[in-house]
Amino acid sequence: MSILPRPRADSPHLAVIGAGVGACALVASLRRQGWPAERISLWESGRGPGGRTATRRSRQDSHLRIDHGAPLFNITASPDPALLAPLLAGGWIEAWQGTLACLDINGGLAGRLEDPLCQGQLYRGRQGMEHLCRGLLALAGGAIDSHYGILVRHLETSSEGRWQLLDSAKELLAEADWLVLGSTLLAHPRSRLVLGWETLPLAVGAAERADPDLVHSLAAIASIRAEARSNLLMVVQASEAAPWRALPFRLLSFDTAAQQRWGLRRVAIQPLEDGRCAVVAHSTATVAAEYLNVYGSRSSIARHLGMAPPQQRETEVIAALEHGLQEALAAWLPEPSGPPPPEATPWPGVHSELMRWGAAFPQLPGLPQDLALCRRSRVGFCGDFIEGPGFGRVEGAMRSGEALARRLLEAAESVQ
Ligand SMILES: Cc1cc2nc3c(=O)[nH]c(=O)nc-3n(C[C@H](O)[C@H](O)[C@H](O)COP(=O)(O)OP(=O)(O)OC[C@H]3O[C@@H](n4cnc5c(N)ncnc54)[C@H](O)[C@@H]3O)c2cc1C
Known part of the structure; x- marks a missing residue:
């Protein structure tokens, strides 16, 4: 064309x-x-x-790059969309090469990956x-x-x-x-x-x-109708990032029972060029519905409405998501030493934020x-x-x- x-x-x-x-x-x-x-x-x-x-970027932090919405995309029908080939040829997108895995209710890796977002040909934006x-x-x-x-x-x-x-x-x-x-x-x-x-x-x-x-x-x-998502965005400092970067997957999907247990649907591991690691934990629709009116202070809705969401509620949601993530990844991440200070993340060197998508999936x-x-x-x-x-x-x-x-x-x- x-x-x-x-x-x-x-x-x-x-x-x-x-x-x-x-x-x-x-x-x-x-x-x-x-x-x-x-x-x-x-x-x-x-x-x-x-x-x-x-892709989330920051003017103050040139290495920060987080795919806070879709971490990849898949093509399941044929023929391919006409724009796919020119996007590939232009180097704008590339085949997804990262390891995919599925978590079961016991916190182990399940054999079959049934996530409908991971079927067919998988692609991602090159460098975001x-x-x-x-x-x-x-x-x-x-x-x-x-x-x-x-x-x-x-x-x-x-x-x-x-x-x-x-x-x-x-x-x-x-x-x-x-x-x-x-x-x-x-x-x-x-x-x-x-x-x-x-x-x-x-x-x-x-x-x-x-x-x-x-x-x-x-x-x-x-x-x-649309399903919402309340996602946890974390950036792990380089000094603490080794166990996160060493996780044996780049995208972990939770099977149905695991979703019910931990309130999470997927976790995307995104190593940054400077040694840090970004982690995005996608909530289930049920968890997002539970916290429907907690927008997250960085959301575009909060920005356009000029409103500052109550910090306390936001902290609660972040803590709940972190808790689910900590339990779900327990097999791979070191036990935190000693009780964490109140209102801090369970892990050292981690900055967490809430990103809520009110209409994530129609x-x-x-x-x-x-x-x-x-x-x-x-x-x-x-x-x-x-x-x-x-x-x-x-x-x-x-x-x-x-x-x-x-x-x-x-x-x-x-x-x-
Ligand atoms: C957390 C998350 C994970 C996802 N994971 C996957 C995945 O793994 N694979 C996959 O295929 N899909 C995934 N999706 C879904 C995928 O992101 C969407 O299907 C796709 O991006 C939708 O594109 P769109 O053009 O329809 O809409 P949008 O991306 O929503 O674009 C609409 C744009 O319009 C702008 N806009 C709206 N109203 C106005 C206005 N009045 N004035 C100015 N601007 C306006 C908005 O700011 C927005 O940028 C995911 C979505 C989310 C939220």
């Missing part, structure tokens, strides 16, 4: 909200089929692209999962008008019938002929509850447009594919919440972006 620019002064302007895998795959596919770069704008509330495949989305945007080529750190808060319709994107202060960010939502945030009733919004931005736009397809899509999105039924494009109101949706192969995973998000690009190109041509 090569870039076939068809520069047309009258190409419609497209605004894409979100820079997760689905939206980045959409932009890459559109560009490679000729949609001019200057007719696409991309709006993302995070500091960079990636969404749930982002963020390179998956960065690679997709590089494949898009051209100077896409990209905006990071901006939450699109309102959607309105101009007197000419174009989409208007506005920020929290109701300042106009952009106007576009077509709108794509790479996330359910502006369309799902959950946002009203979590963010305290009185109205749903897309519902306001839909009322203005009287499009039965969009009403149908909104109803389908409203019924999508559950079926998702948004049916035929509702992913509402031609009359000129709205499209992409992301892992669209039904199809790879639903609820990176694969589904990537495929949904590719599929929406095909449909958008057709639709945009037919209305010109």
